[in-house]
Amino acid sequence: MDVQQTIIDALKQAGINATAQRIAVGRYVLLEADHPTADEVKAAVDKVFPKISMATIYNTLHTLEKAGILRAVKLPHTGRVVYDRNMEPHYHMIDEESGTLTDLEAQRVKLQHELDKEYDIHEVEIFFRGVRKTDQ
Numbered sequence: 279m280d281v282q283q284t285i286i287d288a289l290k291q292a293g294i295n296a297t298a299q300r301i302a303v304g305r306y307v308l309l310e311a312d313h314p315t316a317d318e319v320k321a322a323v324d325k326v327f328p329k330i331s332m333a334t335i336y337n338t339l340h341t342l343e344k345a346g347i348l349r350a351v352k353l354p355h356t357g358r359v360v361y362d363r364n365m366e367p368h369y370h371m372i373d374e375e376s377g378t379l380t381d382l383e384a385q386r387v388k389l390q391h392e393l394d395k396e397y398d399i400h401e402v403e404i405f406f407r408g409v410r411k412t413d414q
């Protein structure tokens with residue numbers, strides 16, 4: 279997948295000019311970062327485009343989200359929103375010491391429920407909290 283072209287196509291499809299700034303936002307989230315917040319995206323893109331506005335950051339992230347290229351994940355309790363390029367079904371481990379978010383493949387978690395009769399379930403979000411064992 280040519281990430282740059284995917285970003286350009288998604289922006290164009292949304293009727294937004296694929297400026298170098300917006301492409302930089304997309305490239306950072308899709309190629310370099312790991313679950314960044316919008317502020318972290320701004321800090322990274324600021325190094326190349328010091329005048330990029332927070333509105334441009336949010337608009338670009340929102341456009342890429344609507345195009346199905348990334349998704350916004352709202353973390354429990356803090357309400358912090360991070361941007362996730364992993365579009366495969368997965369859950370998250372929050373490290374209580376470092377605060378880092380690690381992807382857990384869906385097949386590593388066995389989830390049982392009896393809700394299908396009552397609900398059409400579209401998505402399941404699970405956050406594990408813990409610390410990595412030092413002998414691992």
Ligand SMILES: [Zn+2]
Pocket residue numbers: 313362364368369370380381
């Ligand atoms: Zn993730």
